[in-house]
Amino acid sequence: QVQLVESGGGLVQAGGSLRLSCAASGPSFSSRTMGWFRQAPGKEREFVASINRSGSSTDYLDSVKGRFTISRDNAKNTVYLQMNSLKPEDTAVYYCAARPINAGMGARGDLYSYWGQGTQVTVSS
Numbered sequence: 618q619v620q621l622v623e624s625g626g627g628l629v630q631a632g633g634s635l636r637l638s639c640a641a642s643g644p645s646f647s648s649r650t651m652g653w654f655r656q657a658p659g660k661e662r663e664f665v666a667s668i669n670r671s672g673s674s675t676d677y678l679d680s681v682k683g684r685f686t687i688s689r690d691n692a693k694n695t696v697y698l699q700m701n702s703l704k705p706e707d708t709a710v711y712y713c714a715a716r717p718i719n720a721g722m723g724a725r726g727d728l729y730s731y732w733g734q735g736t737q738v739t740v741s742s
Contacts, residue, residue, distance in 0.1 A: 621715060634703065640659045656710050711738050
């Protein structure tokens, strides 16, 4: 069983930055593709970013490209989401998710087996 705990959310002004962290416990973190998703009030959950097992490949939602960076530290069992130049439309609950062992990259939520509880990000204008 994999447990994921997000941290780092908060309230920030437009143009500011936040770094989200997701600490994983359980087997084989380094063998799992990891992803970040978000859900704004009244909207569907959407893919934000994903990173492969080694960290050599990443994928992003078009609207966050150039502003957000996903990374991971397999020695610390942690995945990060650095968010710069934040906009009010980035306001959402952000979730960390893990794919099954040795599974590839993916942007669909149903491909991920484990989810964190979420952390709130609020960007004021």
